[in-house]
Amino acid sequence: xxxxxxxxxxxxxxxxxxxxxxxxxxxxxxxxxxxxxxxxxxxxxxxxxxxxxxxxxxxxxxxxxxxxxxxxxxxxxxxxxxxxxxxxxxxxxxxxxxxxxxxxxxxxxxxxxxxxxxxxxxxxxxxxxxxxxxxxxxxxxxxxxxxxxxxxxxxxxxxxxxxxxxxxxxxxxxxxxxxxxxxxxxxxxxxxxxxxxxxxxxxxxxxxxxxxxxxxxxxxxxxxxxxxxxxxxxxxxxxxxxxxxxxxxx
Numbered sequence: 001x002x003x004x005x006x007x008x009x010x011x012x013x014x015x016x017x018x019x020x021x022x023x024x025x026x027x028x029x030x031x032x033x034x035x036x037x038x039x040x041x042x043x044x045x046x047x048x049x050x051x052x053x054x055x056x057x058x059x060x061x062x063x064x065x066x067x068x069x070x071x072x073x074x075x076x077x078x079x080x081x082x083x084x085x086x087x088x089x090x091x092x093x094x095x096x097x098x099x100x101x102x103x104x105x106x107x108x109x110x111x112x113x114x115x116x117x118x119x120x121x122x123x124x125x126x127x128x129x130x131x132x133x134x135x136x137x138x139x140x141x142x143x144x145x146x147x148x149x150x151x152x153x154x155x156x157x158x159x160x161x162x163x164x165x166x167x168x169x170x171x172x173x174x175x176x177x178x179x180x181x182x183x184x185x186x187x188x189x190x191x192x193x194x195x196x197x198x199x200x201x202x203x204x205x206x207x208x209x210x211x212x213x214x215x216x217x218x219x220x221x222x223x224x225x226x227x228x229x230x231x232x233x234x235x236x237x238x239x240x241x242x243x244x245x246x247x248x249x250x
Contacts (some may be wrong), residue, residue: 001027002244003218003236004169005149005197009030009042011214014121018214019050025216028052033089035060037074047083056123058088064107065099072110079118079246085248086121087115089149095127112140121145130156147247150199154185162187167247169195172213175224183228191239192246196222
């Protein structure tokens with residue numbers, strides 16, 4: 001199984017414990033995601049240390065306050081590293097709004113162009129900003145691979161699937177009883193474009209909800225996905241591994 005999106009540096013346990021537990025659970029690869037220059041450096045350090053770990057480097061929309069070109073220069077330098085497999089997470093967050101919307105949009109556009117320059121996929125965070133996020137991607141991200149992290153737009157599923165280079169990644173909130181619409185949307189995603197993730201230390205899946213999340217827990221979300229799709233865990237595992245390889249080009 002693949003954990004397509006986690007934050008090792010934000011978890012309580014040391015990286016070596018997190019990676020060892022994930023491998024013991026059957027997780028073959030982990031993408032740990034930076035949200036600013038410092039966490040991107042930590043992500044790449046983990047990717048250099050552990051063969052199972054890869055990094056995504058970006059500036060999170062909640063970190064984009066006052067964003068200028070100079071703020072993205074360190075991200076661009078780190079993005080060229082061979083263990084960096086994606087740009088992001090970037091996007092728009094109108095729920096917390098720790099950064100003005102215009103700053104979020106400026107950082108988002110810049111990272112779309114960075115992804116184009118380095119030839120790597122774009123990892124998208126969107127929260128209560130579906131309309132503007134999809135408009136930005138449609139206008140500026142043509143030809144790029146896009147990974148919709150922690151997919152949260154079930155009402156826009158068909159619009160997302162209309163873009164053949166877009167991958168949809170589902171996190172532990174898929175397992176929450178209230179999220180039937182998310183499970184229904186997940187069933188629409190064809191094999192080869194569906195990913196699973198933990199977003200650890202957040203969004204711990206059932207049956208471990210209430211504890212801090214870790215990459216090993218991606219198997220619980222994957223089992224829930226396999227059950228909903230009425231396929232074996234092994235089949236889903238093969239499909240997710242193929243989708244991740246297509247998305248991240250490893």
